[in-house]
Amino acid sequence: MVFAAIMLFFDKNDFFTRMSRDNELKNLEKSKEYYTNEIKKLDDIRDNLGNNPRTIEKYSREKYLMKRDNEDLYIIDEKSAD
Numbered sequence: 001m002v003f004a005a006i007m008l009f010f011d012k013n014d015f016f017t018r019m020s021r022d023n024e025l026k027n028l029e030k031s032k033e034y035y036t037n038e039i040k041k042l043d044d045i046r047d048n049l050g051n052n053p054r055t056i057e058k059y060s061r062e063k064y065l066m067k068r069d070n071e072d073l074y075i076i077d078e079k080s081a082d
Helices: 002-010 015-051 053-064
Strands: none
Touching (some): 015 053
């Protein structure tokens, strides 16, 4: 009983520390998966930007709100449209 109590509560790798480390590991694995997917998306965008001039124009219009000289640009905020 004494040995079990020492191992469960007083050891440097006790039950509670192990549980918190397992939770931290799960969170880190989720983060890794998320960032791996984001890197993949950005690589696809980068490849398309390097190969296709129409993609460059589309990306600059959508992300940086660029326009041609003879165009007007209207921005509608979707959050305030509710």
